[in-house]
Amino acid sequence: MNPTTEKKVFMETFGCQSNVLESDHVSSLLVKDHFSFTNEINDADVILFNTCSIRAHAEDKVFSRLGQLGEWKKQKEGRVVGVMGCMATSYKDQLLERAPHLDMVVGPDQYLKVPQVIREASQTGKSQVLADFDPIYFPENDVNRLSQPHKAFIEIMKGCDKFCTFCVVPFTRGREISRPSEDIVFETQKLAQAGVKEVMLLGQNVNSYGLGLKSRGKTITFSELLREVARVKGIERVRFMTSHPLDLPDDLVEVMASESSVCESIHLPVQCGSDRILKRMSRKYTVEHYLERVQKLRSSIKDLFMTTDLIVGFPGETDEDFQGTMDLLEQIRYDAVYSFKYSPRIGTVAARMLDQVPEEVKDERLARLNELAWKHAAQACETRLGKVEEVLVDGPADKTPGGFYGKSRQNRTVVFLGDGYRTGDMVKVKIDRHKVANLYGTVQS
Numbered sequence: 001m002n003p004t005t006e007k008k009v010f011m012e013t014f015g016c017q018s019n020v021l022e023s024d025h026v027s028s029l030l031v032k033d034h035f036s037f038t039n040e041i042n043d044a045d046v047i048l049f050n051t052c053s054i055r056a057h058a059e060d061k062v063f064s065r066l067g068q069l070g071e072w073k074k075q076k077e078g079r080v081v082g083v084m085g086c087m088a089t090s091y092k093d094q095l096l097e098r099a100p101h102l103d104m105v106v107g108p109d110q111y112l113k114v115p116q117v118i119r120e121a122s123q124t125g126k127s128q129v130l131a132d133f134d135p136i137y138f139p140e141n142d143v144n145r146l147s148q149p150h151k152a153f154i155e156i157m158k159g160c161d162k163f164c165t166f167c168v169v170p171f172t173r174g175r176e177i178s179r180p181s182e183d184i185v186f187e188t189q190k191l192a193q194a195g196v197k198e199v200m201l202l203g204q205n206v207n208s209y210g211l212g213l214k215s216r217g218k219t220i221t222f223s224e225l226l227r228e229v230a231r232v233k234g235i236e237r238v239r240f241m242t243s244h245p246l247d248l249p250d251d252l253v254e255v256m257a258s259e260s261s262v263c264e265s266i267h268l269p270v271q272c273g274s275d276r277i278l279k280r281m282s283r284k285y286t287v288e289h290y291l292e293r294v295q296k297l298r299s300s301i302k303d304l305f306m307t308t309d310l311i312v313g314f315p316g317e318t319d320e321d322f323q324g325t326m327d328l329l330e331q332i333r334y335d336a337v338y339s340f341k342y343s344p345r346i347g348t349v350a351a352r353m354l355d356q357v358p359e360e361v362k363d364e365r366l367a368r369l370n371e372l373a374w375k376h377a378a379q380a381c382e383t384r385l386g387k388v389e390e391v392l393v394d395g396p397a398d399k400t401p402g403g404f405y406g407k408s409r410q411n412r413t414v415v416f417l418g419d420g421y422r423t424g425d426m427v428k429v430k431i432d433r434h435k436v437a438n439l440y441g442t443v444q445s
């Protein structure tokens with residue numbers, strides 16, 4: 001595309017960190033190809049939605065947005081509307097049936113083609129669907145165009161082989177594939193040289209990293225990879241997400257405890273506190289196993305910040321099953337809980353289960369669960385009062401004039417007053433108070 005015919009792109013990202021990383025990757029490809037970006041839909045020539053299929057609500061939002069764009073397209077010749085991400089692989093051509101003005105449907109393994117597909121759609125008006133999986137394609141950060149200069153996501157694996165009965169990921173992202181460790185370490189080194197201080201290793205189930213690589217003659221586990229990344233010069237913080245409780249070996253806990261750059265933080269989705277429902281979910285662990293892993297983590301890592309995902313109203317969930325979840329919550333007392341009402345996803349086993357739970361029951365259980373989770377989160381914040389947190393500065397705090405904000409090693413948001421701080425600075429802050437889940441404090445010299 002000639003720079004004089006530059007097109008402006010409006011991109012909206014839904015869902016998880018993988019989508020954020022992939023949107024950055026596509027943005028970088030588009031900028032290299034002389035596209036530019038706008039935050040105004042009416043100013044745009046191209047609208048791209050990077051979508052998430054994990055819950056019905058996220059998909060409904062995209063369908064509703066798409067429905068509004070028929071008129072927008074008619075207002076200017078050559079305008080293009082595209083869907084990327086999980087909805088592209090889960091719906092494919094069906095998306096064109098539901099939104100006939102859609103020009104392009106591009107799945108996560110086909111992003112290198114996005115600039116070309118936009119150009120062709122704009123010139124020919126023909127729609128294209130590209131949703132095949134590509135086992136060797138992983139999005140990489142462009143060190144010259146990092147959306148944050150001090151933090152980056154690195155995709156270390158994709159897809160999932162667990163096939164939990166409620167989840168679409170094995171269908172939208174394909175089977176589990178690990179990225180070669182030398183590529184991951186090389187990308188980490190490049191990021192460190194570009195000034196990045198914190199990396200988050202991403203995958204649907206990072207703990208099973210390396211399993212697929214064995215068949216190619218390489219043996220490396222996630223624990224070993226984590227240690228290698230943690231030792232890259234210049235990287236001060238390493239996080240990872242998401243962990244499956246089944247694949248959480250002792251050697252991983254030991255790396256977390258012994259490598260100083262690995263942060264005291266873990267997201268460990270439990271999903272539910274009833275063995276009967278865990279079995280129906282095909283999670284392949286019991287409540288007892290989960291509690292034993294939590295005990296191992298907490299006894300090995302001081303001040304561990306622990307978060308989880310919970311689903312309420314899974315098919316067949318009784319009052320007794322739900323009480324099991326509340327009991328588990330009371331026992332573990334998470335720092336934060338991401339709670340969801342079960343929503344049936346097309347093609348999954350659970351969507352075909354006959355004993356779906358009524359919406360009003362799900363609503364009532366979710367409200368009770370959230371009340372307890374918020375109480376625990378507030379109590380966990382109180383334990384930080386008077387402590388000195390090391391904060392990696394993200395920038396000026398919008399709602400606190402003269403203030404800055406950043407993340408502690410535990411991944412809590414910390415706000416403080418000060419002068420002249422820059423994104424990427426590391427600052428010691430003594431915590432004076434908290435409001436909801438945010439901590440507020442004073443800089444220590």
Ligand code: SF4
Pocket residue numbers: 160161162163164167168169170204205244
């Ligand atoms: S482990 Fe996670 S990504 Fe994989 S199927 Fe289960 S919920 Fe989905």
